[in-house]
Amino acid sequence: MPGRRAVVLLSGGLDSTTAFGVARAEGFECYALSFDYGQRHDRELDSARRVAAALGAKEHLVLRLDLRAIGGAALTPDIPVPKGGSGAEMGTGIPVTYVPARNTIFLSHALAWAEVLESSDIFIGVNALDYSGYPDCRPEYIEAFERMANLATKAGVEGRTRLHIHAPLISLSKAQIVRRGVELGLDFGLTWSCYEPRPDGRACGRCDSCQLRRKGFGEAGVRDPVATAG
Amino acid sequence: MPGRRAVVLLSGGLDSTTAFGVARAEGFECYALSFDYGQRHDRELDSARRVAAALGAKEHLVLRLDLRAIGGAALTPDIPVPKGGSGAEMGTGIPVTYVPARNTIFLSHALAWAEVLESSDIFIGVNALDYSGYPDCRPEYIEAFERMANLATKAGVEGRTRLHIHAPLISLSKAQIVRRGVELGLDFGLTWSCYEPRPDGRACGRCDSCQLRRKGFGEAGVRDPVATAG
Numbered sequence: 060m061p062g063r064r065a066v067v068l069l070s071g072g073l074d075s076t077t078a079f080g081v082a083r084a085e086g087f088e089c090y091a092l093s094f095d096y097g098q099r100h101d102r103e104l105d106s107a108r109r110v111a112a113a114l115g116a117k118e119h120l121v122l123r124l125d126l127r128a129i130g131g132a133a134l135t136p137d138i139p140v141p142k143g144g145s146g147a148e149m150g151t152g153i154p155v156t157y158v159p160a161r162n163t164i165f166l167s168h169a170l171a172w173a174e175v176l177e178s179s180d181i182f183i184g185v186n187a188l189d190y191s192g193y194p195d196c197r198p199e200y201i202e203a204f205e206r207m208a209n210l211a212t213k214a215g216v217e218g219r220t221r222l223h224i225h226a227p228l229i230s231l232s233k234a235q236i237v238r239r240g241v242e243l244g245l246d247f248g249l250t251w252s253c254y255e256p257r258p259d260g261r262a263c264g265r266c267d268s269c270q271l272r273r274k275g276f277g278e279a280g281v282r283d284p285v286a287t288a289g
Numbered sequence: 290m291p292g293r294r295a296v297v298l299l300s301g302g303l304d305s306t307t308a309f310g311v312a313r314a315e316g317f318e319c320y321a322l323s324f325d326y327g328q329r330h331d332r333e334l335d336s337a338r339r340v341a342a343a344l345g346a347k348e349h350l351v352l353r354l355d356l357r358a359i360g361g362a363a364l365t366p367d368i369p370v371p372k373g374g375s376g377a378e379m380g381t382g383i384p385v386t387y388v389p390a391r392n393t394i395f396l397s398h399a400l401a402w403a404e405v406l407e408s409s410d411i412f413i414g415v416n417a418l419d420y421s422g423y424p425d426c427r428p429e430y431i432e433a434f435e436r437m438a439n440l441a442t443k444a445g446v447e448g449r450t451r452l453h454i455h456a457p458l459i460s461l462s463k464a465q466i467v468r469r470g471v472e473l474g475l476d477f478g479l480t481w482s483c484y485e486p487r488p489d490g491r492a493c494g495r496c497d498s499c500q501l502r503r504k505g506f507g508e509a510g511v512r513d514p515v516a517t518a519g
Contacts, residue, residue, distance in 0.1 A: 122355040129350070129401050160401035163441045167397040171359050171390035195441045203437035210430040211393045 064088045064117070064178035065225075066169045071106030073272060074184035074228055076250045077236050079114050080243035081227040082182045090176060091116040092169055097127035106251035113249055122168055126158060162195035166204055166224065174212050179220040186228045186236065201226050233275025241281055248284035257288050264289035294318045294347070294408035295455075296399045301336030303502060304414035304458055306480045307466050309344050310473035311457040312412045320406060321346040322399055327357035336481035343479055352398055356388065392425035396434055396454065404442050409450040416458045416466065431456045463505025471511055478514035487518050494519035 065087035069075045082089050091111040095104060104121065111119035162185065169181045185196040194200060205224040214220045228236050240247060252272045253262035262269050264287045276283040295317035299305045312319050321341040325334060334351065341349035392415065399411045415426040424430060435454040444450045458466050470477060482502045483492035492499050494517045506513040 120358060122358055123353065125352040125354075126401070128352055129398065130405050158401075159404035159443075160397055160438075160441055163400060163437070164394070164397040167390055167394040168359065170393060171356070171388075174389035175360050194443060197440070200437070200440040203433070203440045207393070207430070207433035207437045208390075210427070210433045211390055211425045213389075213424060 062088055063180065064090060064173075064176050065180040065182055066090050066092055066173045066176065066178055067116075067182040068165050068169055068184065069093050069107045069111060069116075069119075070184075071103050071108075071110055071250060072184070072252050072268075073233075073240070073247060073250050073275070074186055074236060075107075076110045076114075076184075076245055076247070077240040077243070078182045078184035078225075078227055079110065079116075080240060080245045082180075082225070083114055084243055087180060087182075088117050089114065089182075090172065090178070091119040092165075092172060093119065093121045094124050094165060094168075095121055096124040100256055102251050102253075102256050106249060109249045113246060120172065124164065126161070126164070129159065160195070162193075162200075163204065166208075170208050170211065170222070173222065174214065177214075179214065179222045180225060181222070182225045182227070184228050185226050186233075187230060188232050196229075198226070198229055201229065232278070233271055234278035237275045237279035237281050241279075246284070250285065252285075253287075259288075260286070262287040292318055293410065294320060294403075294406050295410040295412055296320045296322055296403045296406065296408055297346075297412040298395050298399055298414065299323050299337045299341060299346075299349075300414075301333050301338075301340055301480060302414070302482050302498075303463075303470070303477060303480050303505070304416055304466060305337075306340050306344075306414075306475060306477070307470040307473070308412045308414035308455075308457055309340065309346075310470060310475045312410075312455070313344055314473055317410060317412075318347050319344065319412075320402065320408070321349040322395075322402060323349065323351045324354050324395060324398075325351055326354040330486055332481050332483075332486050336479060339479045343476060350402065354394065356391070356394070359389065390425070392423075392430075393434065396438075400438050400441065400452070403452065404444065407444075409444065409452045410455060411452070412455045412457070414458050415456050416463075417460060418462050426459075428456070428459055431459065462508070463501055464508035467505045467509035467511050471509070476514070480515065482515075483517075489518075490516070492517040 065082045067079045067082050067089045069079055069091040079089060093104060093107040173181055187197050201224050208222045252268045254266040254268050255263045257263055262285055269287065295312045297309045297312050297319045299309055299321040309319060323334060323337040403411055417427050431454050438452045442452065482498045484496040484498050485493045487493055492515055
């Protein structure tokens with residue numbers, strides 16, 4: 060069914076890029092949505108722009124969000140980022156890098172844009188395994204958001220369409236995500252995962268996100284094209 | 290139970306001001322949340338600031354949102370506002386003043402702030418009767434958002450608390466809202482409802498929001514302290 064539109068949440072990392080690849084492979088015309096929310100570095104948004112262009116996004120919208128004014132997370136510059144598997148994304152408890160309600164805020168904007176575009180499909184690269192500490196990466200959360208979204212919108216109320224939140228990576232391991240991306244022919248050299256890039260432009264290799272990425276590429280037996288320190 | 294914190298969504302209109310009054314009367318320490326989303330006029334935010342100050346908000350956060358970039362609604366300056374009961378809020382169909390997913394976006398930010406504040410209470414002045422055309426003003430929508438929110442957050446996942454979305458006006462008529470506000474001792478002279486204020490600073494008296502307001506005050510037998518043309 061060519062020409063069906065999908066809104067794809069795109070951070071520029073491995074997961075959202077793969078989710079974009081899946082949406083494209085399923086024949087959707089993709090509208091990429093990224094957020095400038097006072098991240099620690101611009102590298103992430105640069106990657107999102109390059110991925111959107113490389114994968115042929117029909118449009119790429121970068122919305123500014125005032126998340127820093129709300130406070131409370133390590134991915135904006137006020138709270139230190141954990142290193143060396145000190146808990147967090149490595150599997151125990153809810154990480155300090157968890158941004159309160161972030162996916163809910165991101166999906167809400169995707170929902171608004173989907174409604175304007177008359178699209179009934181939103182893609183998000185959440186993953187329940189590697190990010191088990193994030194409440195808003197779990198299948199039951201995604202299902203509850205989808206249910207709410209279908210009550211929130213014109214299309215849902217008028218019964219014209221049923222909005223679907225696609226989370227194609229939700230039950231995959233990082234290694235499986237890497238393999239899926241390779242199958243889809245994605246250039247992971249465009250993506251960016253590191254929370255604290257080095258002054259020379261390389262990924263730090265130490266933050267939890269770098270460690271997860273290294274483990275994923277290692278287990279998949281694929282070379283990571285992104286230059287990493289250490 | 291003094292000192293319980295609540296996040297109160299505050300537009301500066303009649304309904305959100307009354308919802309704030311209810312939260313305060315229930316003993317909550319109120320954190321007011323408003324949005325600067327490219328509204329047609331600043332008057333609304335000025336009113337929100339005055340109401341927050343008058344009602345003793347512990348903090349008042351005004352977040353910028355890029356809704357204009359998403360498009361699709363008459364309350365940002367690209368689409369004309371309807372006048373004279375031409376459909377819209379007067380009861381038939383979904384109005385062009387409906388902003389796609391607006392309450393979902395607003396509530397998502399409230400949810401993030403509530404999580405940072407360790408609050409489990411959010412107040413929103415939605416009203417299902419006068420705004421029957423808005424999908425995101427219905428009780429089933431509010432319930433679905435609450436359910437999703439309890440799956441989205443640390444507190445919900447850890448079972449520490451159960452987040453509650455309070456919509457104390459949801460089944461009231463505009464006249465009942467006016468009476469409730471009078472009982473609560475609110476100064477409605479601080480509020481603002483008009484979509485298109487006159488150059489002399491008076492409310493237009495013609496837009497759907499002015500008409501609803503006039504009907505509400507009229508039926509309640511209360512004089513509206515806000516100066517209105519016509």
